[in-house]
Amino acid sequence: MEKFLKPLVIALAITTGSVAVAAGNSDLETLRNRMTSGDTQAAWKQAQQMRGQWESDPEFDYLYGLLAYDQGMYNDAQFSLERVTVAEPGNVQARLALAKSYYKLGDEHSAARHFEVVKKSNPPANVMRDVNHYMAEMGHSRSGSLTGFVEAGLGHDDNVNSTTGDSSIANPSYNPLLATSDPLILLSPDSGRESSNYNFLQGGLDYYQPLDSDTGIEASGRVGMRHNFDSNDYDNNLYRGSVSVVQAIGKDQLRGTFTALNNRTSDSDNQNYYSLSADWTHYTYGGWSLSSAVFFNEIFYPDDDLRDIYQYIGNFAAQRRFGRLSNTFGLIIGDESARNNGGDQNARSFTGAYYDVNYDLSGGHLVYGQIYYQDAHYDGADPFFNQTQDTQFGQYTLGWDWHLSKPLRLRTEVIYGNNDSDIDYYSYERTRVQTGLRYSF
Amino acid sequence: MKLLKRYSVLVSALLLGGMAFALQAANRPAGVVLLVSGQANAQVTGEPARALNRRAEIYVGDRINTSADSQLQLRMKDGAMIALGANAEFTVKAYSDDAAGDKKDEAVLSLVKGGLRTISGQIDKSAYSLETPTATLGIRGTVFDVFVKADGTTVVILRDGVVMVNGESGGSQQLTKPGLASVIQPGKAPTEPATPPEDVLDYLRGILGGLPDDVTWQADGEGGITFKAGEDIINIINDYPPGMTGDGDVPGVPAGGASCGPNDFSCQCRLNPYGC
Numbered sequence: 001m002e003k004f005l006k007p008l009v010i011a012l013a014i015t016t017g018s019v020a021v022a023a024g025n026s027d028l029e030t031l032r033n034r035m036t037s038g039d040t041q042a043a044w045k046q047a048q049q050m051r052g053q054w055e056s057d058p059e060f061d062y063l064y065g066l067l068a069y070d071q072g073m074y075n076d077a078q079f080s081l082e083r084v085t086v087a088e089p090g091n092v093q094a095r096l097a098l099a100k101s102y103y104k105l106g107d108e109h110s111a112a113r114h115f116e117v118v119k120k121s122n123p124p125a126n127v128m129r130d131v132n133h134y135m136a137e138m139g140h141s142r143s144g145s146l147t148g149f150v151e152a153g154l155g156h157d158d159n160v161n162s163t164t165g166d167s168s169i170a171n172p173s174y175n176p177l178l179a180t181s182d183p184l185i186l187l188s189p190d191s192g193r194e195s196s197n198y199n200f201l202q203g204g205l206d207y208y209q210p211l212d213s214d215t216g217i218e219a220s221g222r223v224g225m226r227h228n229f230d231s232n233d234y235d236n237n238l239y240r241g242s243v244s245v246v247q248a249i250g251k252d253q254l255r256g257t258f259t260a261l262n263n264r265t266s267d268s269d270n271q272n273y274y275s276l277s278a279d280w281t282h283y284t285y286g287g288w289s290l291s292s293a294v295f296f297n298e299i300f301y302p303d304d305d306l307r308d309i310y311q312y313i314g315n316f317a318a319q320r321r322f323g324r325l326s327n328t329f330g331l332i333i334g335d336e337s338a339r340n341n342g343g344d345q346n347a348r349s350f351t352g353a354y355y356d357v358n359y360d361l362s363g364g365h366l367v368y369g370q371i372y373y374q375d376a377h378y379d380g381a382d383p384f385f386n387q388t389q390d391t392q393f394g395q396y397t398l399g400w401d402w403h404l405s406k407p408l409r410l411r412t413e414v415i416y417g418n419n420d421s422d423i424d425y426y427s428y429e430r431t432r433v434q435t436g437l438r439y440s441f
Numbered sequence: 442m443k444l445l446k447r448y449s450v451l452v453s454a455l456l457l458g459g460m461a462f463a464l465q466a467a468n469r470p471a472g473v474v475l476l477v478s479g480q481a482n483a484q485v486t487g488e489p490a491r492a493l494n495r496r497a498e499i500y501v502g503d504r505i506n507t508s509a510d511s512q513l514q515l516r517m518k519d520g521a522m523i524a525l526g527a528n529a530e531f532t533v534k535a536y537s538d539d540a541a542g543d544k545k546d547e548a549v550l551s552l553v554k555g556g557l558r559t560i561s562g563q564i565d566k567s568a569y570s571l572e573t574p575t576a577t578l579g580i581r582g583t584v585f586d587v588f589v590k591a592d593g594t595t596v597v598i599l600r601d602g603v604v605m606v607n608g609e610s611g612g613s614q615q616l617t618k619p620g621l622a623s624v625i626q627p628g629k630a631p632t633e634p635a636t637p638p639e640d641v642l643d644y645l646r647g648i649l650g651g652l653p654d655d656v657t658w659q660a661d662g663e664g665g666i667t668f669k670a671g672e673d674i675i676n677i678i679n680d681y682p683p684g685m686t687g688d689g690d691v692p693g694v695p696a697g698g699a700s701c702g703p704n705d706f707s708c709q710c711r712l713n714p715y716g717c
Contacts, residue, residue: 055516056475056495075560075584075601079522083476083514089653105600106620110646123658 153436344380479511521562529555
């Protein structure tokens with residue numbers, strides 16, 4: 001009898017233990033789900049019921065600390081989060097929450113010490129901005145923060161001039177019944193598609209100056225230079241600067257930005273671009289970030305003022321992170337008008353959609369992809385082909401970002417673009433492969 | 442002899458039961474250890490000292506000691522929290538089994554040296570007292586810090602609520618303004634509420650507040666973080682908009698296409714291919 005009972009008792013004990021552990025984990029999972037879905041009241045109630053059994057478990061303490069903070073019980077949050085940071089000193093998220101708890105409790109000295117640790121941990125930009133706001137509010141850091149990068153690399157572009165690769169195109173004026181013109185237009189070999197290897201060098205600076213706990217000014221500058229090895233034309237230098245005023249209102253952020261851009265191709269002014277934009281972002285408890293923006297842009301071409309346009313753009317985007325996977329979906333609507341008479345063929349109405357995804361593979365590796373699709377209708381007939389153009393443009397990017405060390409990373413990407421126009425002359429495909437080494441500070 | 446034999450089982454049972462009752466009476470649980478960093482032990486008079494570990498029970502009568510660089514956090518039966526700093530000696534003199542928040546409640550604690558921070562629990566406030574060598578503290582729903590120096594000088598700092606400070610040598614002060622402290626030196630009355638001494642604040646900031654030299658913001662499951670602490674959950678306490686970054690040329694944000702903000706159309710030449 002004993003022979004049979006012993007294994008039965010052991011099996012029962014193991015099963016009971018497993019069920020208990022599973023039930024416990026499931027409680028924690030339910031709590032987490034309630035929190036991420038925004039049902040913080042129910043989560044808080046559950047957390048209080050679980051406290052007797054779970055308190056001192058770092059994960060529970062973390063969740064409890066966040067909920068206590070959310071409920072305005074900052075002392076409870078402090079005790080709970082202090083346990084997490086002692087048990088897991090590398091948990092910067094818990095330290096951030098703890099610093100905020102100290103701040104709420106009026107212990108600015110402790111808050112500042114922990115915010116400093118968070119700042120030094122190389123956190124995401126939004127966290128850095130948040131911490132800067134707190135530091136500014138406490139008078140610890142009104143000096144702002146400066147970040148920047150330099151990147152150099154090599155690449156290959158199979159269509160540096162974005163033109164059709166065909167030697168002839170269909171003649172849109174050709175009428176097979178009348179046959180008064182040729183069905184095909186032969187293109188000059190000199191104006192054909194050019195491919196080239198290239199090197200590039202780019203750099204940027206971003207400065208953020210908090211003014212008080214909710215307001216700040218950010219300025220950014222970019223310089224980019226590209227030199228083609230195999231083509232004398234289409235070397236490209238780009239200079240861009242922007243200044244923004246940022247206003248945080250609870251979980252919302254409003255920002256107004258002025259941007260100026262000068263693009264020089266083969267050392268001549270090709271394009272100047274001025275932009276006024278306003279954007280809004282909002283976070284919802286479900287984990288979605290929502291944003292919207294409007295832009296008013298003026299684009300000038302010093303060598304060809306018929307191409308000058310006014311551009312009006314609106315967009316809406318939603319962003320969500322699922323663990324290591326980050327997704328962004330966006331919709332764009334835009335309208336352009338020619339600045340000068342006779343330029344309608346260069347102004348468009350367009351709609352677009354995009355999807356960006358990146359996945360953190362851990363170990364310093366991140367893969368990312370982008371899809372952008374745009375459908376455009378031009379306002380006026382092309383003077384040469386006597387036809388109003390419609391285009392569908394798609395751009396697809398696949399990339400890999402390798403974090404070699406804290407400031408250094410290697411970025412490799414393939415970008416494929418396809419412009420499909422009903423005037424063949426404007427249709428093209430273009431593929432670029434490039435790799436660059438970036439140093440950030 | 443026969444009779445004794447017959448009733449031996451019963452007698453043994455009674456003896457064992459009596460011992461168990463006596464032990465239970467002596468070791469009435471008063472709380473549980475939530476965190477031990479470094480070394481701490483507890484001892485009921487007449488019994489061997491017990492090294493304290495996470496989830497260990499604390500009993501009425503326990504004298505708790507923490508060593509250098511050690512910290513301890515306790516949850517008392519009535520829900521009160523106590524965090525003890527390094528080199529502290531603390532005694533649970535009395536703690537009601539049934540902290541019902543009524544007149545039958547009793548909580549008498551003693552801090553002989555070192556410092557603590559506490560949030561009071563459900564126990565009736567009038568039944569609560571914390572004794573130090575130079576003062577006795579009463580509370581009215583409170584969070585406060587106490588530090589006892591080597592010479593017995595006591596510093597009480599109010600965080601929230603109200604604390605009554607009664608000097609052993611007479612005199613009393615009521616602390617009502619958070620952040621202010623009263624100091625009670627041996628043989629003297631408690632001082633008027635004032636800014637706490639910096640050395641005391643330094644000690645108290647060290648209670649469970651140690652800082653690592655160098656940490657890196659990690660994705661979930663990395664860098665010794667054993668659970669998901671990332672954006673999904675930390676955003677519960679966000680009072681800033683998350684994740685809407687610009688070009689990504691700021692610390693922590695990946696470079697290149699992956700970092701394009703949803704409103705950043707010049708990023709990767711999305712809408713302005715001329716700009717590339």
